Amino acid sequence: MSPESSYTSVRWYRSLYWRIALGLFAFLALMLAAEAALILWTSDRIAGSMPARSPRRLAVLVASDVAAAISASPTQDLQEYVSEQFGHVFQPFIVIMRDGRIASNHADVSDALRQAIPVERQRLEEFAREVESGGGLRRPSRVLPPERPWEGALIRVDGHIAGSVAVLAGAPPFSRIVREMGPTIALVASGVLIVGTALIALLVFGPPRRRLAEVQLATERLGAGDLSARAPERGGDEVMAVARSFNRMADELASRARALEASDRVRRQLLADVSHELLTPLTAMRGYLETLSMPELQLNAATWERYLGIINDETHRLEHIVGDLLDLARLEGGGATLRREPVAVEALFDRVGARHERESTARGVRLVSHVGAGAEFVIGDPDRLEQALQNLAANALRHTPDNGEIRLEATVAGELIHLSVRDSGPGIASEHLPLIFDRFYKADTARRAAGGSGLGLSIVKAIVERHGGTVEARNDGGAVFDIALPRTRAA
Numbered sequence: 001m002s003p004e005s006s007y008t009s010v011r012w013y014r015s016l017y018w019r020i021a022l023g024l025f026a027f028l029a030l031m032l033a034a035e036a037a038l039i040l041w042t043s044d045r046i047a048g049s050m051p052a053r054s055p056r057r058l059a060v061l062v063a064s065d066v067a068a069a070i071s072a073s074p075t076q077d078l079q080e081y082v083s084e085q086f087g088h089v090f091q092p093f094i095v096i097m098r099d100g101r102i103a104s105n106h107a108d109v110s111d112a113l114r115q116a117i118p119v120e121r122q123r124l125e126e127f128a129r130e131v132e133s134g135g136g137l138r139r140p141s142r143v144l145p146p147e148r149p150w151e152g153a154l155i156r157v158d159g160h161i162a163g164s165v166a167v168l169a170g171a172p173p174f175s176r177i178v179r180e181m182g183p184t185i186a187l188v189a190s191g192v193l194i195v196g197t198a199l200i201a202l203l204v205f206g207p208p209r210r211r212l213a214e215v216q217l218a219t220e221r222l223g224a225g226d227l228s229a230r231a232p233e234r235g236g237d238e239v240m241a242v243a244r245s246f247n248r249m250a251d252e253l254a255s256r257a258r259a260l261e262a263s264d265r266v267r268r269q270l271l272a273d274v275s276h277e278l279l280t281p282l283t284a285m286r287g288y289l290e291t292l293s294m295p296e297l298q299l300n301a302a303t304w305e306r307y308l309g310i311i312n313d314e315t316h317r318l319e320h321i322v323g324d325l326l327d328l329a330r331l332e333g334g335g336a337t338l339r340r341e342p343v344a345v346e347a348l349f350d351r352v353g354a355r356h357e358r359e360s361t362a363r364g365v366r367l368v369s370h371v372g373a374g375a376e377f378v379i380g381d382p383d384r385l386e387q388a389l390q391n392l393a394a395n396a397l398r399h400t401p402d403n404g405e406i407r408l409e410a411t412v413a414g415e416l417i418h419l420s421v422r423d424s425g426p427g428i429a430s431e432h433l434p435l436i437f438d439r440f441y442k443a444d445t446a447r448r449a450a451g452g453s454g455l456g457l458s459i460v461k462a463i464v465e466r467h468g469g470t471v472e473a474r475n476d477g478g479a480v481f482d483i484a485l486p487r488t489r490a491a
Contacts, residue, residue, distance in 0.1 A: 023204035027196045034192040055167040058091055059153035063165045066095055067155045070162060079103040096120045097155070097163035098128065112149040116166035120152060127154065127161045211239045215246060227254040278321060281314040325455065338381040338466055345378060345410045345419065346371050352389045352408060356397055364403040367393075375410035375417045378485050380467045388463045388471075389419065391456040392481045396423035399479065412487065416469075419483040427475040436473050437461045 065085065069076050078101050086093070086105040094113045095103040102117065149170075155163040214232055221229035230250060231243035288307045291297065299307075349369035360367050378385070389408070396406050404424040411418050428436060437457045460481075464471040469485040 020204055023200045027200055030196050031192060034188065055091060055151040055169050056153070058089070059093065059151050059165045059167040062086060062093060062095065062167070063153040063155045066165070067157050067162065070155075070157050091167060093150075093165055093167040095155070095163060095165050096124070098124050098161065101163075110168065113166060113168060116148070116150045116152070119148070120164045120166055123152070124154075124161055124164055207235065208237065208239045211235055211243065215239070215243050218243075218246065218250075222250055222253070227257055278318065281318040281321075285311050285314045285318075321455070338384060340379055341382070342377045343380055343382045343385055345376055345417075348382070348386055348389055348419075349408045349410075351386055352393045355390055356393055359397060360406070365397060365400050366405045367408070368405060369408040370410070372409070372411040374412040374487075378417050378419075378487075380485065384463045385467070388460045388483065389421065391460050392421040392483075395456060396421050396425070396479065396481075399423060399425040401425060413484075415487045416484045417487050419485065420480055422476070422478060422480045424478045426478070428473060428479050430475075433473055433475075437471070 062082075066078070066082070069081050070078075078095060078097065082095055082103040082105055089105055092104065092106050092110060092113060094109060094116060095101075096117055098121075104113070149168065150166040151169055152167075153165045154161055155165065211232065211234070218229045218231040227250070230247050233240050233243050233247065288311050292299070292304070292307055346369070349371070353367045353369065356367065359365075393406065393408070400406055400423040406424075407420075407422040409418075409420045409422065411420075437460070460483075461471050464483050464485070467485055469483060471481065471483045474480050474482070
């Protein structure tokens with residue numbers, strides 16, 4: 001799976017970006033809900049702090065309450081009473097009594113209300129003179145300022161004018177509302193902010209952070225050489241996609257590491273095998289050459305000739321091993337160029353039979369060939385295919401008893417053409433079948449190849465695989481080597 005497909009496999013509702021967006025949306029919704037609650041609470045507080053709907057009515061209400069309190073207790077502490085009863089009212093007012101007492105519901109009296117003190121006192125005196133002169137309670141002759149910033153109401157105690165109340169006109173000052181409710185609003189807003197941030201950190205960013213830490217730990221373990229380190233694939237979001245990509249990379253690295261280890265083992269084994277195979281003929285040659293070079297030995301002509309023959313045979317064997325090694329290296333390394341052309345299978349079988357006709361006739365071994373319908377041609381390199389069949393036929397001839405039989409067959413199975421070499425020998429021990437195509441492998445049984453380089457079957461496997469086919473060995477009344485090649489459509 002490509003990185004792009006791994007990334008796009010994340011479902012949208014599991015995406016980390018969507019989770020962040022939804023978390024922020026929930027946070028904003030929480031903030032708006034808290035703000036709405038604060039607004040409602042603030043409005044309720046403001047409405048509760050305004051017992052009357054207008055400054056004029058508030059003045060009348062305060063005047064009535066103060067008159068009742070003074071009637072009940074003439075020595076009542078006016079400031080204490082006003083602060084206790086009306087200290088929560090945002091709208092500022094001031095109470096002015098004829099006896100000189102002044103009280104306000106807030107400690108800080110604005111300049112506008114201070115202007116009301118001499119004016120209201122003047123009004124009280126005018127009202128008092130009107131009443132004392134017997135004229136009754138009428139509107140005073142003094143005209144009030146047309147732009148006065150307060151609303152007033154008289155305080156009547158037992159039918160007498162005892163004072164007046166001046167309430168600041170308009171809405172309560174915003175600064176006072178802020179001073180009174182600001183700390184509470186700030187505390188609630190801070191709490192909502194802290195709670196919302198904590199919830200987003202825990203629910204939105206917390207799980208990805210923990211999983212990213214696990215991915216980081218896995219990368220550190222992998223970098224330290226632990227090829228089994230893997231990151232957990234859970235969550236269904238982009239972090240999971242990163243973990244999956246990391247695990248895929250770790251699997252690939254582990255696979256390559258195992259392949260390198262196996263290749264290194266094969267290389268070391270190959271060096272050991274090559275050294276052993278080359279050392280055998282070299283040791284024999286050296287021994288006979290040293291013998292021939294010893295002047296104290298009196299060797300007759302026949303012995304000289306026999307020793308030179310052995311040296312010659314070992315030289316040819318050494319040359320054969322080196323040639324097979326070079327041939328196998330070219331085939332497995334892709335250095336050998338293969339031709340691709342239709343090859344007549346019957347002609348291949350005829351050349352294999354002609355090559356081994358002399359030996360097979362001398363031992364009474366029958367060479368039988370059969371080409372099935374549809375298997376007349378294969379696409380490949382005729383020389384290399386003949387080399388593979390010659391190696392298999394030579395191997396079969398070595399292990400077929402006298403008066404036995406070797407069959408060369410070509411059959412069709414689906415899109416494959418099978419070229420098989422079957423002998424009537426004792427077969428191959430089951431424990432040796434998986435290793436029969438390894439380089440220099442020789443089982444210490446009746447299947448041991450006397451002589452040879454030990455590379456013939458390895459060369460067969462390399463040739464077949466270069467043709468895109470497979471080769472296998474099995475037992476079926478003897479040993480059977482089966483080559484499976486892609487079928488040709490050649491006429």
